[in-house]
Amino acid sequence: MADSDPANNQPAGYVPPSVWQWDKGNGGQFANINRPISGATSDKDLPVGKHPLQLYSMGTPNGIKVTILLEELLAAGYSGAEYDAWLIKIGDGDQFGSGFVSVNPNSKIPAMLDRSTDPQTRLFESGSILFYLAEKFGAFLPTEHYKRAETMNWLMWQMGSAPFVGGGFGHFYAYAPFKIEYAINRYAMETKRQLHVLDTQLGKTEFVAGDDYTIADMAIYPWYGGIVNNAYSAAEFLSAGDYANIRRWMDQLEARTGVKRGRLVNRAADGLAERHDASDFDRLLAPAAG
Ligand SMILES: N[C@@H](CCC(=O)N[C@@H](CS)C(=O)NCC(=O)O)C(=O)O
Numbered sequence: 597m598a599d600s601d602p603a604n605n606q607p608a609g610y611v612p613p614s615v616w617q618w619d620k621g622n623g624g625q626f627a628n629i630n631r632p633i634s635g636a637t638s639d640k641d642l643p644v645g646k647h648p649l650q651l652y653s654m655g656t657p658n659g660i661k662v663t664i665l666l667e668e669l670l671a672a673g674y675s676g677a678e679y680d681a682w683l684i685k686i687g688d689g690d691q692f693g694s695g696f697v698s699v700n701p702n703s704k705i706p707a708m709l710d711r712s713t714d715p716q717t718r719l720f721e722s723g724s725i726l727f728y729l730a731e732k733f734g735a736f737l738p739t740e741h742y743k744r745a746e747t748m749n750w751l752m753w754q755m756g757s758a759p760f761v762g763g764g765f766g767h768f769y770a771y772a773p774f775k776i777e778y779a780i781n782r783y784a785m786e787t788k789r790q791l792h793v794l795d796t797q798l799g800k801t802e803f804v805a806g807d808d809y810t811i812a813d814m815a816i817y818p819w820y821g822g823i824v825n826n827a828y829s830a831a832e833f834l835s836a837g838d839y840a841n842i843r844r845w846m847d848q849l850e851a852r853t854g855v856k857r858g859r860l861v862n863r864a865a866d867g868l869a870e871r872h873d874a875s876d877f878d879r880l881l882a883p884a885a886g
Pocket of ligand 1: 629630656657658659686691703704705706720721722723
């Protein structure tokens with residue numbers, strides 16, 4: 597551990613104890629659902645609808661990656677991608693119900709069941725879900741060797757990088773109970789570095805992995821497009837308007853029906869809490885009368 601004068605620590609005088617103890621009341625947003633152990637805290641079955649694919653999720657950046665892909669598949673005519681989307685309220689701890697934990701032992705959305713296979717297939721980790729669906733339907737994942745590898749490069753880049761944006765920058769800038777300059781500077785630097793990586797790539801290619809629109813775009817857009825769209829109210833702080841290539845790519849994606857629909861799913865406040873049929877979107881996406 598780097599040497600430091602405890603007087604400069606935050607809070608002043610803090611010295612990490614030899615054995616860490618769980619302080620339930622740390623005051624940060626989400627403190628009530630964070631625990632140092634895994635597993636179910638209540639017995640609760642998951643609902644099951646009529647379609648083969650059952651999605652248990654919430655309309656966060658990790659959640660909408662999957663609903664964008666499902667809506668893109670449906671828009672492209674893959675009717676087997678019909679799905680029921682159930683809302684898992686992570687702020688209320690729904691991810692710790694026994695049914696959810698049996699699908700995702702990591703207690704995080706998104707999670708999915710494919711009931712068309714025997715035995716049925718459980719899915720967790722958004723990148724794994726995107727890959728599974730792209731393979732199952734043979735769509736949005738190129739088959740040529742180089743293009744497929746490049747798509748997976750960028751999908752894995754997103755899965756490895758975005759936790760620094762959400763769990764790092766977003767947490768310390770927006771959710772921590774007080775502002776820590778060191779932490780905010782560290783993660784703002786890394787978030788801007790990642791935005792620059794993406795902007796540079798999109799200066800060379802139409803979509804992230806090349807000429808084709810793929811699951812890599814669907815994974816990356818909710819996070820980095822989210823920052824440009826002012827997630828954490830941080831667009832100005834991060835000068836997000838400077839990334840013109842990201843903006844150009846976002847405009848292309850946001851014009852797509854699949855992206856428009858996917859962004860609305862499992863959002864109780866400003867979209868569809870649940871989604872069971874394409875007609876569920878009608879009241880939200882219908883042109884305003886008059
Ligand atoms: N690496 C996971 C991350 C999933 C994740 O962090 N989900 C968050 C919401 S975006 C969650 O469920 N949080 C609830 C909790 O931490 O208890 C993925 O990509 O699926």
